[in-house]
Amino acid sequence: MGAAMRRIQAGSALSAFGLGFTVPYLYVYVAQVRDLGASTAGVVLAVFAMAALLVLPFSGRAIDRRGPVPVLLVASLLAALGAVGMGLAASVPAAIGAAALLGAGTAVMQPALATMIVWSSTPAGRTRSFAMQFFLQNLGLGVGGLIGGQLVDASRPDSFLLLFSIEAAMFLVLAGIVLTVRMPESAVLPAARPASGRGGGVRALFAHKAMVQLCVLGFVLFFACYGQFESGLAAYGTEAAGIDPSALGIALAANTAVIVVAQFLVLKFVERRKRTRVIAAVGLIWTVAWLFAGYAGLGHGSQTMATAAFVSTYALFGLGEAMLSPTVAPLVADLAPESMVGTYNSAFALVKQLALAVGPAVGGPMGAALHGPYILTFVLFSLGITFLAVRLGRQLTPVQNQPSLAARPSRVVAQHQPAKETAAA
Known part of the structure; x- marks a missing residue:
């Protein structure tokens, strides 16, 4: 892998590592730790999913017009805000708002990262690049979930704030890594750049x-x-x-x-x-x-x-x-x-x-x-x-x-x- 691809893969793995800290415990956190009830937890999970469905139809066009890097930066910042907000959420509106930010941000990350991988690879090497991303993301989710399980304590809301803070930090690390990536001119997709006004x-x-x-x-x-x-x-x-x-x-x-x-x-x-x-x-x-x-x-x-x-x-x-x-x-x-x-x-x-x-x-x-x-x-x-x-x-x-x-x-x-x-x- 070239330098750009290594950084893209590292950022992708770290963001998955952050998600692993909180995804398995989101329902328990909202319903029991914050004592907002099972119905509210269901609504929060539904909002998390619906936010993704709402933003994805627009994210592709933004990636093609602006490039994947600016879109990924915005998505990382939104996800980080959502993670911190979820860690502090003590009311139903706060939890729903945080879930919307977190769902929208994490949903846009994947197509933006995928586009960066495309720009940084050839068709022959792309197979291995996506295999590596899948491997690292699963490893990150698994390790994050394992460590998160050791840190979490349902009787201490502060322990969940720690988990969400680590998740937010990983999203900010992803944004920092992306800022250092110099996207190469692809020999295979030389025109895969933001195109203004083309069909x-x-x-x-x-x-x-x-x-x-x-x-x-x-x-x-x-x-x-x-x-x-x-x-x-x-x-x-x-x-x-x-x-x-x-x-x-x-x-x-x-x-x-x-x-x-x-x-x-x-x-x-x-x-x-x-x-x-x-x-x-x-x-x-x-x-x-x-x-x-x-x-x-x-x-x-x-x-x-x-x-x-x-x-x-x-x-x-x-x-x-x-x-x-x-x-x-x-x-x-x-x-x-x-x-x-x-x-x-x-x-x-x-x-x-x-x-x-x-x-x-x-x-x-x-x-x-x-x-x-x-x-x-x-x-x-x-x-x-x-x-x-x-x-x-x-x-x-x-x-x-x-x-x-x-x-x-x-x-x-x-x-x-x-x-x-x-x-x-």
Whole structure:
């Protein structure tokens, strides 16, 4: 990695480290520590998510016009203010306001960081760059959560103020690191700079058939995995499988461990295959994961076997995540026209946020009460991932689908235009 990429990755990891301090404890903090009640905690979490949905449609255009660095600086400062505000929030309006700032700031960080990675990499190196970001972010979240768990004390609000202060400090560190980054002139995307007045926007994105299909695929991916982790799948495990709540922590730890161990082991495999075939394979792996979950809750084995099967479900999800991280995010960037990298990254982040909002709302009640239909539904969604991935492969150029085919830095990806623009030309 060059100096710019090293600093981008370091800032990304530190911001994830800060988030790890508070994300697992936000509900408990609002509902119990500040004694604002469960309903208020639910509203705060909803505002956190809704703020992201509101700002993401505008962040992409801002990134393309102003560049990712100024947008990331503003997002970091907003998130830092939100974190401090949350640590001091003793009333419902204060907690809701802080959640809005924190949700909006953290939501914009991801597409801004992704765009910086695009500008600082080539299509061939982009796969490894996004894999490294995913690895470091998961490591940062895990370590932050582990340390935060040792510092937190539900009987002492000051301990939570410490956590939120550390989170705010990490966002400010990210802003400081970003200020030192000199964005290189990319040999692959030389025109990926703020463009004034050039065509683009949402209309151009919707005219791009491959990107629309990728967004649909992305929604299914996030809905069938991340949208179930802490809602439907957890409810199903405790209600249908009788999993001890402590085993949920073991399952999540297994998921993280597989990601950390497998990320760079699968990287060479992923780099030499077509991206859509890798995504299709993930769909099959997750199908097996949901069948394991079905055995845990609907089988007639011992409690030990049910727990082992449930933990294996999370581990298989982790393997799929490790395969997706160097595949999906680089593909989004490689599909983007030169002046719309930020727009494409923000659009895909919005799709992810929608899936994370809808997933718990659908999966939670089903996982708790409709055990058989819940498993069947997500087995079908996982098979749908494979189907959609194969279909997407027909829309991609060979280099977009497998960047390793390019013997030298190529402008094929950078010059790709949505279908309508190409036809008009």
